[in-house]
Amino acid sequence: MSGRSTGRVAALIATQRQAQRRRLRLAAAAGAVVSVAAVGLLGLSGWFITGAAFAGAAGGLAVQSFNYLTPSAIIRLLAILRTGARYIERVAGHEAALKALARLRPQLFQALASAPPERALALSSGDASARLVQDVDAVQTLFVRLSAPWALGAGVAASVLLAAMATPLAALVLLGAMGLTWGGAAVIARRRAEPAGRAAQAAVALLKDRLAALEAVAPELKAYALDGWAAQQVAEAAAVRDRALIDQAQAGGWMAAWQAGVTGLAVAAVVPATHGAPLPLTALAALAAVMGLESLAGLIGALHQNGAAAEAQDRLDDLLPDEAPRVRAAPRDKTMRLDALATDLSPPVRLGLFGASGAGKTTLVERLIGLRTAPEGEARLGCIDIADLAPDARRALFAYAAQDVRLIEGTIRQNLILAGPADEAAMWRALDDAALAQRVRADPLGLDAPVGVNGERLSGGERRRLGLARAYLRDAPWLVLDEPTEGLDAATEAQVLAALTRRLSERGQGLILVSHRLPPMAACDIRLRIEGVDADGRVRMTRQAEPAPAEA
Known part of the structure; x- marks a missing residue:
């Protein structure tokens, strides 16, 4: 139905189709009943009305002998069957689709999270949202429309059978009209609907990406009086989307017009063919032709949506490369060796990284913990080169507080438990050690106080300390902190560092600390100056005997 049969997303969809096969089969059976009942209802109604008219014109005796009870009962039965089967088809089909999508999204997110990090982290928030929400919604048609071929087959069989009751020629004419309708609709879909659907799907994603990017810098746009420029950027993206949607709607209109035109010609051809x-049988054949061609509507609708569904699958497949590192399990040995050091490092050693801005400190840390792809030979975890370790295997060894703290739009509690399950006592201890507990206790909601979009209700220092508390809650042999005291006053910094030293001693946890400030670096046993990144992508570093200057 989508025009695409390979790829990881196609495999996931096939798995969900198998899981929902009972509901999909029920929807298909109900769709077939709908088509048969609809063809029979209209055809029999035409025969009944025409027959009753002729009986009335023939006089009272004919009226008395005309059997109107049986056709009336059958017509009522067919109407009930059509209504009930339509309800069952919609409920079963959409329930199967929604349940499949509910399972598909977590699978896609998991696959994305375990993919090479440069692929996942290169996505903007708007693009990621468009793919995991909008593109997944677009493949819903691949489930909902699975009943369409069954409905078509049943409708064709029923309408041809009824037309054949008039004459075999009428049945052949009807079959030819159905083939002509499908062929023309397929040509229109291929030339107009599919390109327009693909363009519309991509344009909607572009608009969401643009909106998310501009929303993220809304305060700066207001400060520099760029609101009008931002609105123009959104308007341009929206115009592209609108043009694509108009093209898609026009393609659907051409397909509907083609179906309607062929239906009229089919009726005009079927009536003489019943000579x-x-x-009454002529009326039955003519109306059966109308409903038989109407049974094509489901598949024609699927053709109209195929472009968007195929584009959605392509975009989702782009998220999920098939490549995977050779070693996926985390090493049991928690030792670490960097290129510049001749000895292995094991917890509770404390390693400090410093250097000029842009030298590669954060790059090195992100490679260690699996947020970037690492070159061969730069570092080892246990006896394994980190380039051979899957990102999720590396991340299992580290608790990380980034310099740029990201918070979900939820409560303080919800942001803390991202690190893993923890009771309230552990949360308060982590907040105490991050010098944030007093601020949280002052809020009437405490741990359930909302932080806003990306922590907008917190100051920059509070966001950083909440990220630090979250890292404290993760049970990992190494604690990685990137500029943990940046932006803090001297008293708060001293409080945070004292709690950090105490916590490391109590837990026996190793530390990898990135900082350009002297107080944090003074707590480190080993210090490395990051010199820059070589042409081959490896970070250059040299060991230092003394702490770095305050602004190294």
């Missing part, structure tokens, strides 16, 4: 048959 010699009783007029």
Whole structure:
């Protein structure tokens, strides 16, 4: 149905189809009943009305002998069957689709999280949202429309059978009209609907990406009076989206017009083809032709949506490369060796990294913990080169507080438990050690106080300390802190560092600390100056005997 049969997303969709096969089969069976009932209802109604008219014109005796009870009962039965089956088809089909998508999104997110980090982290928030929400929604048609072929087959069989009751020629004419309708709709879909659907899907994603990017810098845009420029950027993206959606709608209109035109020609051709048959059967054949061609609507609708569904699958497949590192399990040995050191480092050693801005301190840390792809030979975890370790295997060894703290739009509690399960006592201890507990206790909601979008209700220092408290809650042999005291006053910095030293001693945890400030570096046993990144991508570093200057 989508025009795409390979790729990891196609495999995930096939798995969910198998998991939802009972509901999909029920929807298909109900769709077939709908088509048969609809064709029979209209055809029999036409025969009944025409027959009753002729009986009335023939006089009272004919009226008395005309059996109107049985056709009336059958018509009522068909109407009930059509209504009930339509309800079952919609409920079963959409329930299967929604349940499949509910399982598909976590699978996609998990696959994305375990993919090479440069692929996942290169996505903007708007693009990631568009793919995991909008693109997944677009493949819903691959489930909902699975009943369409069954409905079509049943409708074709029923309508051709009824037309054949008039004359075999009428049935052949109807079959030809159905083939013509499908062929023309397929051509229109391939030339207009599919390109327009793909363009519309990509344009909607571009608009979401643009909106998310501009929303993230809204305060700066207001400060520099760039609101109008931002609105123009959004308007341009929206115009591209609108043009694509208009093209897609026009393609759907051409397909509907083609179906309607062929339906009219089919009726005009079927009526003469019933020459010699009783007029009630002529009416039956003509109306059966109308409903038989109407049964194509489901597949034509699927053709109309195929472009968007195929584009969505392509975009989701781009998220999920098939490549994978050779070693996926975290090493049991917690030792670490960097290129510049001749000895292995094991917890509770404390390693400090300093250097000029942009030299590669954060780059080295992110490579260690699996947020960037590492070159071969730069570092080892246990006896394994980190280049051979899957990102999730590396991350299991580290608790990380980034320099740029990211918070979810939720409560303090919800942001803390991202590190893993923890009771309230552990949360308060972590907040105490991050010098943030007093601020949280002052809020009437305490741990359930909301932080706003990306922590907008907190100051920069509070956001950084909340990120530090979150890292404290993660049970890992190494604690990695990137500029943990940046932006803090001297008293708060001293409080945080004293609690950090105490916590490390109590837990026997190793420390990797990135800082350009002297107080944090003074707590480190080993110090490395980061010199820069070589042409081959490896970070250059040299060991230092003394702490770095205050602004190294």
